[in-house]
Amino acid sequence: MKRVFGTIEAIFDMIYLFAALIIGLVLLLTAERNTARLLAGAMALVLFAGDAFHLIPRVIVIVTGKEEQMRNMLGHGKQIASITMTVFYLLLWQLGLHIFSLNGDSIWSYLVYFLAAVRIFLCMMPQNKWTERYPPVIWGIWRNIPFLLLGIVASGMFFINRSVISGLEFMWLAIILSFAFYLPVVILANKNPKTGMLMLPKTCCYLWMLAMCLSL
Numbered sequence: 001m002k003r004v005f006g007t008i009e010a011i012f013d014m015i016y017l018f019a020a021l022i023i024g025l026v027l028l029l030t031a032e033r034n035t036a037r038l039l040a041g042a043m044a045l046v047l048f049a050g051d052a053f054h055l056i057p058r059v060i061v062i063v064t065g066k067e068e069q070m071r072n073m074l075g076h077g078k079q080i081a082s083i084t085m086t087v088f089y090l091l092l093w094q095l096g097l098h099i100f101s102l103n104g105d106s107i108w109s110y111l112v113y114f115l116a117a118v119r120i121f122l123c124m125m126p127q128n129k130w131t132e133r134y135p136p137v138i139w140g141i142w143r144n145i146p147f148l149l150l151g152i153v154a155s156g157m158f159f160i161n162r163s164v165i166s167g168l169e170f171m172w173l174a175i176i177l178s179f180a181f182y183l184p185v186v187i188l189a190n191k192n193p194k195t196g197m198l199m200l201p202k203t204c205c206y207l208w209m210l211a212m213c214l215s216l
Contacts, residue, residue, distance in 0.1 A: 006062040013055040016203050020048040023210045039095040040213035043088055050084025053077035075131030082123045086116050089150050100161045115146040140186045151179050167215025178205035
């Protein structure tokens, strides 16, 4: 049964990476002078590139079973993905400012960049012990507090302006759901590895976010 779930996860991961790459390329190649599509395309490619560092080694482990040999690559890949996910939300924030014609010189923008800087700083700290089999949960919580707050602010912007741009009405919901699936993994994955399966619907939320951007 474990092998079956591993195979499903590997197939899912590769489909996700392929879909994110294709959506990103479509957005960029059809952008012309459409700044919104350029930002959305950059979001998709940042998501693809960052997650590839983590998911491709993960797929190799599933296929070969050589987890210990891939430990360093898995850990550093997870660290890179954590940082690029933060960049993804910065681009999403800029996308919202652009399409909703909002003032970028506001306390909310300063808060978003501050939270992103804190999140990236915490991700760089050696205390995270990314390459260990069971990294400290407390550092997973610490680095995800500013990330959660960043997500809440971004979701709030899209919720308030949900009726402005057709096709993006549920962007706020996709953000909230992605965190709802992600946070239990942060807290419980070391004690209950099965919670890691929540990363699958979390990933679907990101594909949903990218798919909504195709309407721009």
